[in-house]
Amino acid sequence: MTHIPHAIDTRRHSQRPVVRRIGLEQVGAAFRKGLDDFRQKPSHYVFLCLVYPLMGIVIGLWTSGNKALPSLFPLVGGFALLGPIAALGLYEISRRRERGLDTGWRHVFAVFRSPSILSIAALGVVLMAIFIMWLFSAQALFDWAFAGENPQSFRAFAADLFGTARGWTLIVAGNLLGLALRWSR
DSSP states (O other): OOOOOOTTOOSOOSSOOOOOOOOHHHHHHHHHHHHHHHHHOHHHHHHHHHHHHHHHHHHHHHHTSTTTGGGHHHHHHHHGGGHHHHTHHHHHHHHHHHTTOOOOGGGTTGGGGSTTHHHHHHHHHHHHHHHHHHHHHHHHHHHHHHTTOOOSSHHHHHHHHHHSHHHHHHHHHHHHHHHHHHHTO
16 A cells, blocks of 8 residues: 555655746646636536635624624634635546546535545644634734724724724734734744
8 A cells, every 4th residue: 555645644754845836827727727627517616616705794794793893804814714625625626627537516525535635634724723813813902902892883893993093003913913924834
């Protein structure tokens, strides 16, 4: 049986990975292949591409209560971290199509039987941990800037956020925090 390395592999490898440069030509080729995938199975992609935005809408509705309103931007911004995991079905359809395999709906979740599932799960755990860390950090930053004062309405929160020094402090500090988290990867 051949050993397949994955993210939680404890074996040492003497070779360093080769990092290839990606230019506009490769980006264009990937876009054309994606468009071709969409033309072949548009129903799969329309369905799967609706799930992710609908989750964003659910998040927006959930935070529309005044106590959760300050979490809207951190949730929506951080939710993008989970995109690679949310798109697993799209990746599997594309992989199967590239190999000439059946791309029916029953194969969308075949990725869960992949030898790489441990690596995928490890990445999902790391991304979820970063997402949760981002949410806690954003909440702590809001509590610091607004002294834990909850907004009375969306309009009042927007006015306070964009029209006061403490609102701009939150915006600048939040973006600096996001930048620091980005650089720490």
